[in-house]
Amino acid sequence: MTGPGAKQPTINDVAALAGVSKKTVSRVINRSEFISEKTRTAVLEAIETLGFVPNPQARALAFRRNFLIALLHDNPNAQTVLNFQQGVLDAIKDSDLALLVRPVDRGSDQMLDDVRTFLEKQRPIGAMLLPPISENDDLAALCDQLGVRYVRIGSAPLDDAQHCISSNDHDVVVEVCRKLIALGHRDIGFVRGPAGFRSAAEREKGFHEALAEAGLKLDDAYYAPGNYRYAAGVEAGEKLLSLAKPPTAIFCSNDEMAAGVMRVAHEKGISVPGQLSIIGFDDSPTATHIWPALSTVRWPIREMGVRAAQLLVPDFLGPVGKAADEEDPAALVSTFIERQSVAPPGR
Amino acid sequence: MTGPGAKQPTINDVAALAGVSKKTVSRVINRSEFISEKTRTAVLEAIETLGFVPNPQARALAFRRNFLIALLHDNPNAQTVLNFQQGVLDAIKDSDLALLVRPVDRGSDQMLDDVRTFLEKQRPIGAMLLPPISENDDLAALCDQLGVRYVRIGSAPLDDAQHCISSNDHDVVVEVCRKLIALGHRDIGFVRGPAGFRSAAEREKGFHEALAEAGLKLDDAYYAPGNYRYAAGVEAGEKLLSLAKPPTAIFCSNDEMAAGVMRVAHEKGISVPGQLSIIGFDDSPTATHIWPALSTVRWPIREMGVRAAQLLVPDFLGPVGKAADEEDPAALVSTFIERQSVAPPGR
DNA sequence: GACCTAAAAGACACCGGTGTCAAACGCAAG
DNA sequence: CTTGCGTTTGACACCGGTGTCTTTTAGGTC
Structure with a gap:
């Protein structure tokens, strides 16, 4: 029981324990190539010993970019949203990214303002827009304006295929x-x-x-x-x-x-x-x-979540999502599920 | 169109424009009482002009606490999760808080490790546990250990009523x-x-x-x-x-x-x-x-979301959630919805 | 006008990381 | 044993805010 006042070890603690400078520790964390195997091992050991976890806020500040991606949705089907979200989480699992999920109220006329406030405050790297809100061009324009990348999920390709995941x-x-x-x-x-x-x-x-x-x-x-x-x-x-x-x-x-x-x-x-x-x-x-x-x-909604994340932030998923390009494109095809409500026309 | 390279104005820009020090701007942002009305107005004006929004990461770092709360859930009913989430968002709407939503996999034996990693990485102020995962005592212990406050949502009061929202x-x-x-x-x-x-x-x-x-x-x-x-x-x-x-x-x-x-x-x-x-x-x-x-x-699940947030982080909701204590406690009572599946026993 | 005090504002260090650039190191060649 | 050069490492400033403490200002007394 560490207690509520427990303080996370910092990069300085690690540096001190490993007998190196904090910058060196930083290099290890960020997998810099200019590190001797010996030091790397020593640092990793110190990290392990202390249970050090880098403070994401500090990193965000120093990197001048945070590690958040947002999921904006207004899909009435909660299960769909959750499945998509699960896909995204699968995709970013081993990355430094975190996911902010945000329901938006399509009906409200201040919807755009709400989203703007949200984006300005959180400054996510990118946003994923689930349908039907993904079809709102004003929203896409807002993202452009704020410099937030985005991926729109849809039921058919939009003009800018680059920003779009779609089913058939x-x-x-x-x-x-x-x-x-x-x-x-x-x-x-x-x-x-x-x-x-x-x-x-x-x-x-x-x-x-x-x-x-x-x-x-x-x-x-x-x-x-x-x-x-x-x-x-x-x-x-x-x-x-x-x-x-x-x-x-x-x-x-x-x-x-x-x-x-x-x-x-x-x-x-x-x-x-x-x-x-x-x-x-x-x-x-x-x-x-x-x-x-x-x-x-x-709908292959979970797979779409994975894909959307890969499309949105490929630069953050690279090291781990190696199989990204080998993936079967067919995975994004919607499929017919036969159950009991269909039969030949009766007598 | 500000463009993707758009850079958010910082507190320094505001200070320069208003002709005061950044600390003074900080005081205005945080509603310090030791500020003359004149300066306050000037600063607010500058903020308005520049469209300044404080960088949450920087604040989190300086405050030594971030403004995140987490929602941990494994409820199979997606609608329930979403409704609860909506309640929480209602409650924190006017605060500085942001919400991280996190599905957890109850089945997995590394569930606790996953959650631990998540909490260590994000360091939310507090977490809300939706049933059935809320009934997991190990999870509560983990929160205690990591110094993360929590509220458990349940169908009956637990021992520590302080940490618990429940229906009847x-x-x-x-x-x-x-x-x-x-x-x-x-x-x-x-x-x-x-x-x-x-x-x-x-x-x-x-x-x-x-x-x-x-x-x-x-x-x-x-x-x-x-x-x-x-x-x-x-x-x-x-x-x-x-x-x-x-x-x-x-x-x-x-x-x-x-x-x-x-x-x-x-x-x-x-x-x-x-x-x-x-x-x-x-x-x-x-x-x-x-x-x-x-x-x-x-289940009054949305109201429970509101309540849970108020219970979890009252200190962040104070200024706005004025009606918190006037709220009808009855709102948390589950109610029977009569539809068409019940009738007197027939022959 | 000099003095005192509380209110207001500022200077500066610091939160925990990263970028930049210079210094130290290791090793091969001369 | 130097010199030269590429590899490792460290010193220090900085990201954008807040805490602490000091200084300045305003206003009231004598």
Whole structure:
């Protein structure tokens, strides 16, 4: 028990114990090459003995740059955020970096000011922007202005591919719809994500494309707007499933809305997947918790976290993340998860 | 566009512009009382003009304490973590504090080492431990040893009430079970949380107590172990609902397991709530996404975040958190949320 | 006007590291 | 045993703030 007043040993203590100057200790810490093996060993030993850990604040000051990266998010799916975060942590695990996680309130009109204050105060080296906030160009501009590097996570490449990690939402949706069509579905409903969201647009585009490919066209009656919320799914379900000739399958732009549609199906006594197939997107916990379990698309969100970190601060990850470039690019591909909510159109 | 090379103005720039010494500027920043109104105004003006923001790293170094608090969590419910985090951020919003969020891997045997490394490296003023990791006494001991204050969040007061924020799981469960009994239920099943978890124990205690109060006793056959996971709920459901005389109501120690039980009910064609009432705990997103929507208990988790921050670092929140002591203690009471999964025992 | 005192402001060292540049060292060649 | 040169190491200033102590200033007394 060292007690609450415990004071961390400093670089001076290490220097004294090892019988060298503090600068030499600093060299060892920073893996300078101009150090004799003998001294290095002695210093390392002293560090070990004292349990010395460099003070990150002091380093930040001296280096004129701190070792923080920020994760800005407003994704309603908490699990997604956490998984991404986990990926980032995996990536920076052996580095000196620390991660600041910051939820932002998209709705608020002082959002930009809040973020500005945050960035000015913390001065992270870089920031990672999770969708949907990542689609906000003002935010990107703010980062530019403040000299904070950033990586935007998205569902499709943005213009500046350099700052962007993206999945292939469009392609998976095409693939998934093809499967639906192959199963025999012709009357397929679509529940869209919120206007102004790139992911929503990408998913819709893929949907239309797959239909067109099969010579099908989306009937207006089978189209429902939405906002990624459960309630919107319920509304969409009410609309589509009250039709005289309801669709035999519904593609929902995310899992929450799919759960809403599922509820309406249950209430109306429509069996899933017998009479109605439902597909979601995100592979959120909800997808497995509802019944029947939802076929959905899994975002490689954790891998994206790893990648995003590597893209954001390659210079800090170099020594350890050696496998960075050998990594399979395919890891960033979203995949279709088949569960129990899809079947051929029933009788 | 200030450009990536933009350099933050320092205290020296402010001092020069205001025509005073840097120490005087420091006094203004830190609201020292020995400052003439005139100088204060001049300095504030200079700060405003330059857009000066004190470098937190430098302050941390000079103050010999940084302005970080950490949130350590391993709660599987991401929404819970995020809500708590939001509460903490609300509380520290106007302070100089920043929040480091850190998932910890309970399973790993190097968990303690990981946390130790993290704490030694970041040296936060304090840490908030979310359950279930908050129940780990070794972790608390580690904090003590490293001189890091901490607050444990729990479902029942621990010995050192000083370090603890807790909800009243036990009492709510009693209340909820009374309602079940009042509705006419006599054959009530129970799905437990994982062994060694305080929350699980508290909930079970409350359950037994309510039964005893009504002169009932829990039949062994109606008792199922669990681990807060969906799969455990499914297993429990299989067990209880395969009985010749299945329970008419099942209390599940969390929502995920309740979702599992719900699935089995659906599969077996048992109607909910007609033939079976189900109650969950946590009010996770899952509770509303499944069908029928789950009656459950809501943890005042966001408020707990606020409280935890106030308890952890009252000395940093003083100036702004004026309403701290006027706050309604009742805010920390968990409440029963009635939805559609409960009804009187049907035929 | 000289003197005293409290309030206000400043000088300077220091927090714990790193950058720069000069000094000390080791070893081979002359 | 010098000299020369590249390798190691150290001295010292500095990053951007705060603590301590001293000096200056303002205002009131006699």
